[in-house]
Amino acid sequence: MVVQAMSEVKVQTMSEVKVQAMSPKEVVLANIRAAQGGPADQSIPRLYSASVDLSPAEVVEQFADRLYDYNATVHHCTVDAIPVTIAGILETRQKTGLLIPSGLPTDWLPAGFNFQRDEGLSYADLDASEGVLTACDVAIALTGTIVIAHSPAQGRRALTLVPDYHLCVVRLSQLVATVPEGMRRMAALLPAPLTTISGPSATSDIEMIRVKGVHGPRILEVILVE
Amino acid sequence: MYSPSPAAIHYLLVISLFITCYNDALFPQTGQAVVTVLERLGHTVEFRAAQTCCGQMHYNTGYRNDSYTLLRQFLQVFADAEVIVCPSSSCVAMMRDHYPKMADQLNDPALQSQVAAILPRIFEFSEFLTDKLGLTDVGAFYPHTVTLHSSCHGLRSLHLGSKPADLLKQVKGLTLLELPDADQCCGFGGTFAVKNPDVSAAMLSDKLQCILGTNAEACTGADNSCLMHIGGALSRQRTGVRTVHLAEILASTEKSS
Amino acid sequence: MSVRVGEAASALPFPEAAKKLVANSQLRRNVRHATNVIRSKRGRVVEEMPDWEQLRDSGKAIKDHTLAHLDQYLIQFEAACTKAGGQVHWARDADEANRIIVDLVKRYGSDEVIKVKTMTSDETRLNVALEAAGITPFETDLADLIVQLGDDKPSHIVVPALHRNRMEIREIFMGKMGLDSLGYLPEDLTAAARKYLRERFLRVKVGISGANYLIAETGSVVVVESEGNGRMCLTLPEVLISIVGVEKVIPRFEDLEVYLQLLPRSATGERMNPYNSIWTGVTPGDGPQAFHIVLLDNGRTKVLADPESRETLDCIRCGACLNACPVYRQTGGHAYGSVYAGPIGAILTPQLQSMEHSQTLPYASTLCGACYEVCPVKINIPEILIHLRTKVVDSGHAPLAERLAMKGAAFAMSKASRLSLAHAFARLGQWPFNDDGKLDNLPGLLAGWTEFRDLDAIPSQSFREWWSKR
Numbered sequence: 001m002v003v004q005a006m007s008e009v010k011v012q013t014m015s016e017v018k019v020q021a022m023s024p025k026e027v028v029l030a031n032i033r034a035a036q037g038g039p040a041d042q043s044i045p046r047l048y049s050a051s052v053d054l055s056p057a058e059v060v061e062q063f064a065d066r067l068y069d070y071n072a073t074v075h076h077c078t079v080d081a082i083p084v085t086i087a088g089i090l091e092t093r094q095k096t097g098l099l100i101p102s103g104l105p106t107d108w109l110p111a112g113f114n115f116q117r118d119e120g121l122s123y124a125d126l127d128a129s130e131g132v133l134t135a136c137d138v139a140i141a142l143t144g145t146i147v148i149a150h151s152p153a154q155g156r157r158a159l160t161l162v163p164d165y166h167l168c169v170v171r172l173s174q175l176v177a178t179v180p181e182g183m184r185r186m187a188a189l190l191p192a193p194l195t196t197i198s199g200p201s202a203t204s205d206i207e208m209i210r211v212k213g214v215h216g217p218r219i220l221e222v223i224l225v226e
Numbered sequence: 227m228y229s230p231s232p233a234a235i236h237y238l239l240v241i242s243l244f245i246t247c248y249n250d251a252l253f254p255q256t257g258q259a260v261v262t263v264l265e266r267l268g269h270t271v272e273f274r275a276a277q278t279c280c281g282q283m284h285y286n287t288g289y290r291n292d293s294y295t296l297l298r299q300f301l302q303v304f305a306d307a308e309v310i311v312c313p314s315s316s317c318v319a320m321m322r323d324h325y326p327k328m329a330d331q332l333n334d335p336a337l338q339s340q341v342a343a344i345l346p347r348i349f350e351f352s353e354f355l356t357d358k359l360g361l362t363d364v365g366a367f368y369p370h371t372v373t374l375h376s377s378c379h380g381l382r383s384l385h386l387g388s389k390p391a392d393l394l395k396q397v398k399g400l401t402l403l404e405l406p407d408a409d410q411c412c413g414f415g416g417t418f419a420v421k422n423p424d425v426s427a428a429m430l431s432d433k434l435q436c437i438l439g440t441n442a443e444a445c446t447g448a449d450n451s452c453l454m455h456i457g458g459a460l461s462r463q464r465t466g467v468r469t470v471h472l473a474e475i476l477a478s479t480e481k482s483s
Numbered sequence: 484m485s486v487r488v489g490e491a492a493s494a495l496p497f498p499e500a501a502k503k504l505v506a507n508s509q510l511r512r513n514v515r516h517a518t519n520v521i522r523s524k525r526g527r528v529v530e531e532m533p534d535w536e537q538l539r540d541s542g543k544a545i546k547d548h549t550l551a552h553l554d555q556y557l558i559q560f561e562a563a564c565t566k567a568g569g570q571v572h573w574a575r576d577a578d579e580a581n582r583i584i585v586d587l588v589k590r591y592g593s594d595e596v597i598k599v600k601t602m603t604s605d606e607t608r609l610n611v612a613l614e615a616a617g618i619t620p621f622e623t624d625l626a627d628l629i630v631q632l633g634d635d636k637p638s639h640i641v642v643p644a645l646h647r648n649r650m651e652i653r654e655i656f657m658g659k660m661g662l663d664s665l666g667y668l669p670e671d672l673t674a675a676a677r678k679y680l681r682e683r684f685l686r687v688k689v690g691i692s693g694a695n696y697l698i699a700e701t702g703s704v705v706v707v708e709s710e711g712n713g714r715m716c717l718t719l720p721e722v723l724i725s726i727v728g729v730e731k732v733i734p735r736f737e738d739l740e741v742y743l744q745l746l747p748r749s750a751t752g753e754r755m756n757p758y759n760s761i762w763t764g765v766t767p768g769d770g771p772q773a774f775h776i777v778l779l780d781n782g783r784t785k786v787l788a789d790p791e792s793r794e795t796l797d798c799i800r801c802g803a804c805l806n807a808c809p810v811y812r813q814t815g816g817h818a819y820g821s822v823y824a825g826p827i828g829a830i831l832t833p834q835l836q837s838m839e840h841s842q843t844l845p846y847a848s849t850l851c852g853a854c855y856e857v858c859p860v861k862i863n864i865p866e867i868l869i870h871l872r873t874k875v876v877d878s879g880h881a882p883l884a885e886r887l888a889m890k891g892a893a894f895a896m897s898k899a900s901r902l903s904l905a906h907a908f909a910r911l912g913q914w915p916f917n918d919d920g921k922l923d924n925l926p927g928l929l930a931g932w933t934e935f936r937d938l939d940a941i942p943s944q945s946f947r948e949w950w951s952k953r
Contacts, residue, residue, distance in 0.1 A: 023573070024572075024573040024574060024575050025573035028573050028729065028778070031780060031784035031785075031787075032557070032729070032784050033554050034784075035784045035787035035788035035793075036550060036552070036553050036554065037551065037790060042548075044545055045537070045541055045544055046541050047540065047541070048538045049534045070757075123719060127681070127685060143755035144755070150769055157760075158718050161714045161718055179740050179743055179755075183737065183740040183743070184737075186761075187736050190701055190703065190763060191567055191766075192766065193760070193762040193766050193769060193770060194760075194762075195714065195759070196743075196758065196759040196761075197757065198753075198757050198758075200757065201709065201758065202709050202757050203709055205624075205626040205629070205644055206647075206649055206652060206669040206672055207513075207517070208516065208521065208642070208645070211670050211673045213673075214625065214673055214677060214709075214712070215623070215677060215681070215684070215711035215712045215714075215715055216711025216757065249946065250902075250946045251906050251909070251941060251942075251945050252942065254944060254946035254949050255942075257946040257949075257950075258949060273946075273950045275947060275950075276899045278896040278899055278902050279892075279896040284889060284893060286869055286872070287876070287885075287889065288845075288872030288873040288874070288875055288876035288881065289873075289893065290873045290877075292893035295893065295897055299897065327866075378849065379852070382852035409853070411851035413809070414849065415850055417846070418849045419931070420928050420929065420931055420932060421498060421846050421931075422498045422501065422810075422847065423498075423930075423931025424498065424501055424506075425810055425814060425818075426935075427934075428813040429810070429849075432813075455936065457939070458935075458936030458937045458938055461939075462935065462936050462937045
């Protein structure tokens with residue numbers, strides 16, 4: 001099929017010989033330069049709210065509330081109580097252990113469970129595991145989002161993806177209220193790959209009925225550390 | 227017996243009626259009703275016989291050049307009118323949304339300023355009553371159950387909001403029944419109904435279900451084009467429900483009915 | 484150069500395609516249900532944002548600004564992405580993009596690929612090109628999988644299989660996955676898809692994706708998704724190839740904060756979709772160690788060249804206009820004969836490709852304005868539809884009867900005296916069809932009207948006649 005411009009466009013007036021001598025990149029850029037235009041530069045309005053008027057306690061409450069909305073379970077504890085909280089969760093879920101990224105703080109780990117570091121594990125190993133325990137980098141209350149920058153305490157991207165269960169420790173210092181606040185913290189983490197997680201994987205592709213748990217972890221559990 | 231409020235008397239005007247081409251030919255009773263209401267409120271109504279059409283059908287269907295002619299003609303006829311009232315929300319939307327753009331397209335500064343000067347003086351009938359005259363009670367009597375179809379252009383372009391309903395709620399004897407899915411288009415869309423008859427009919431059949439579900443005796447609105455569309459199906463299906471323009475309800479009084 | 488938009492070139496005119504679809508009661512029910520659910524969810528989460536209008540203003544301004552400087556931002560993106568270990572390719576049209584991708588897959592020695600939902604690859608018909616080269620593509624988005632296994636076409640930008648109900652999906656899955664038994668609950672069907680795809684996710688060496696955003700300043704690529712199939716395709720393979728339209732670039736990382744608020748609320752009615760993946764080139768020891776990106780023109784620069792409609796390229800593919808459109812809600816997406824359905828499809832498809840094949844699309848709207856009202860980047864779709872209609876008429880593609888009728892009407896209305904005469908003629912002309920004040924079975928242009936509706940006979944006295952005798 002041959003392009004028939006609906007209006008006089010410079011793409012078509014470029015001589016064939018010239019086009020043939022140009023690389024695809026040069027042609028596309030030449031087309032863009034011939035086409036682009038518009039109003040002289042005007043500043044971009046940014047009048048949306050970058051922050052909200054909520055107390056720290058309200059922010060925490062909203063975060064927990066959003067996670068609850070997503071069917072993610074939330075536990076609250078102090079720093080000292082991280083190991084005992086993890087132990088309790090694993091007992092309830094009848095798990096014998098979890099995978100952990102190489103940089104996860106060892107003092108979080110309760111005794112009596114098998115925590116295996118992700119060193120040289122195959123995808124099949126990840127798939128066969130009982131789940132994964134990680135930290136996070138940023139959390140956003142308004143949307144119930146956890147951001148993972150895949151630093152040593154979070155591990156490579158596959159580690160929080162292939163296992164069917166993800167237990168994530170979020171510290172209050174990592175929690176912000178809004179998406180813009182979260183994005184500012186995320187910017188500082190680049191160029192690391194970033195994954196934002198808002199509840200367990202889900203689909204509504206069949207009759208718009210939300211099914212929680214598709215390909216990503218089907219269960220997300222969060223420990224909120226004060 | 228209704229007597230205009232002091233506020234209304236304060237605003238006595240010479241109102242130029244823009245009847246619109248299709249109301250002129252097909253719905254003269256709507257124009258007559260507008261005249262009745264405005265005169266009852268004490269205003270003077272004039273009708274400039276040289277008027278024809280706002281150009282909406284041509285513009286929206288892609289016949290831009292023809293619509294330019296009609297724009298110029300409209301301006302010529304109404305340039306010195308004090309205030310222009312039109313009982314069709316889509317025609318007013320056409321003028322407000324597109325006349326400035328058309329003047330820009332023609333790159334005609336004189337036309338641009340003429341359009342800018344006339345637009346603030348053009349009112350859709352219901353907004354004229356509520357916004358310009360500050361009235362919701364115009365002394366009407368209509369002892370029927372009625373549901374209200376909000377035409378898309380009135381809703382999304384003119385932002386009429388609750389204005390037509392506010393007027394209806396003050397009509398003596400009238401029971402206003404809420405129409406479900408009121409923001410959904412009836413499927414008229416000017417030449418759409420002609421070019422896409424099957425989809426248009428499917429949309430219309432949904433609208434009919436909603437209207438019949440209210441059990442109202444009549445469906446009203448601020449635009450006869452939608453009402454003609456809806457009414458055509460109500461009639462074909464022998465539903466016994468009629469359509470009636472808002473102006474005709476407001477013109478009706480204990481004496482006239 | 485040739486522009487392809489899926490199979491739009493061989494599609495039926497909209498009214499003909501729609502005629503069959505509106506007669507399909509199951510399809511209409513499915514589409515109605517799905518669009519109602521998303522509309523109400525969207526309504527709720529947009530309502531709770533006090534700064535929604537400000538976000539829309541920013542979202543539009545960023546896109547318009549980008550389009551005015553598109554060459555600079557693409558060059559900036561290319562440089563940053565390349566520096567981070569990515570390889571950037573440019574494709575003028577669909578065939579060129581497909582050729583680049585097929586060559587890459589072959590070069591890496593794979594005969595299969597896993598794909599995460601990309602409309603752009605549907606636009607170029609990449610799967611057909613891959614299959615022709617002996618490469619098997621596996622669609623991994625649940626809806627795309629339903630469409631692929633059902634030899635079907637997508638009918639919605641965000642939920643491509645919304646025209647199917649659970650029983651239809653069950654039948655497709657049982658047949659194509661070779662299952663003897665399968666439940667009919669959405670949970671059962673989703674679990675079957677998980678099982679079917681998991682082994683492929685872990686095995687296949689090449690992933691293919693689209694992208695929602697390219698960030699010029701950092702060279703980062705963003706994919707927005709829900710199921711985790713995206714993360715699988717973006718993370719597990721050794722090689723990742725992304726095919727992206729040139730209009731998807733945004734200037735700064737900061738700009739993303741606007742779209743990550745606008746898109747999920749508009750698209751699925753969620754405050755945030757489950758997953759966003761943001762990657763920058765190649766990360767040693769994490770994810771694909773080879774990353775290629777194909778920047779596609781395929782008619783986009785033609786759209787850019789038209790000042791009256793270039794804002795079409797602002798689109799962030801949220802699908803809100805489809806869910807809001809009363810026409811789409813009757814027909815579903817297949818009537819549009821293009822991978823891009825609904826109001827955005829009605830303006831995008833005709834602009835991307837030759838007008839001949841899609842001249843009926845600009846008329847597939849009542850201009851009710853519902854699309855413009857919900858568009859998160861404020862694309863004035865009704866205005867662009869009218870603009871494209873003008874192009875159809877100006878290029879001589881409008882039907883003869885319509886042109887004559889319009890000319891006749893314009894002549895009559897150019898003078899009030901002619902209008903009065905026209906009234907008289909019309910009254911005279913209607914008598915064979917006048918049945919007690921109602922017109923039925925009118926011929927020609929109005930035949931469609933009177934098939935479903937009566938038309939009141941023209942009154943014996945026009946308003947102007949009444950006024951003159953008053």
